[in-house]
Amino acid sequence: MSVWQLAATFEHANYQTNANNESPGQRTYSTGVMASYMLVPNRIPLSVLYTLHDPDSENGTEGGNGSVDSEAGMQRQVGVGAAYLFNGHRNKIHVSWDRVATETAITAISGDEGSVKNHSFKARWQVLF
Numbered sequence: 631m632s633v634w635q636l637a638a639t640f641e642h643a644n645y646q647t648n649a650n651n652e653s654p655g656q657r658t659y660s661t662g663v664m665a666s667y668m669l670v671p672n673r674i675p676l677s678v679l680y681t682l683h684d685p686d687s688e689n690g691t692e693g694g695n696g697s698v699d700s701e702a703g704m705q706r707q708v709g710v711g712a713a714y715l716f717n718g719h720r721n722k723i724h725v726s727w728d729r730v731a732t733e734t735a736i737t738a739i740s741g742d743e744g745s746v747k748n749h750s751f752k753a754r755w756q757v758l759f
Contacts, residue, residue: 633667633668633671634665634666634667634668635665635666635667636663636664636665637663637664637665638661638662638663638664639660639661639662640659640660640661641658641659641660641661642657642658642659643657643658644656644657656685658683658684658685659683659684660681660682660683660684661681661682662679662680662681662682663679663680663681664677664678664679664680665677665678665679666678669712672715672719673714673715673716674712674713674714674715675712675713675715676710676711676712677710677711677712678708678709678710678711679707679708679709679710679711680706680707680708680709681705681706681707682704682705682706682707683704683705683706683707684704685703685704703732703733704732704733705730705731705732705733706730706731707728707729707730707731708728708729709726709727709728709729710726710727711724711725711726711727712724712725712726713725719758720757720758720759721755721756721757721758722754722755722756723753723754723755723756724752724753724754724755724756725751725752725753725754726751726752727749727750727751727752728749728750728752729747729748729749730747730748730750731745731746731747731748732745732746732747732748733745734746
């Protein structure tokens with residue numbers, strides 16, 4: 631069993647604005663990287679992650695006019711987590727902390743620094759049957 635694990639993702643999606651596909655719609659891009667390390671083999675994994683979600687609103691849903699710069703709505707997430715595995719890995723207690731920063735339209739239009747930052751702490755218990 632490996633003690634280190636590294637995972638990366640890239641997603642690209644296109645959304646149409648109406649049923650007739652008359653306008654180009656909106657694209658969205660997401661990238662993410664997560665690394666984990668098994669601190670105590672088969673018992674305690676630690677992990678960190680970073681994701682970037684770009685809704686590409688410059689392409690817009692108003693016929694591709696680009697009414698708002700593409701920085702609007704961009705999200706960056708940073709998180710850390712740890713877990714405790716027991717009962718033959720059938721039970722897992724997991725705690726994590728995440729920080730998501732979303733750029734506001736004010737930043738995109740005026741160039742002023744502006745973002746909404748949300749922090750979350752989660753505690754979960756997972757049971758496999």
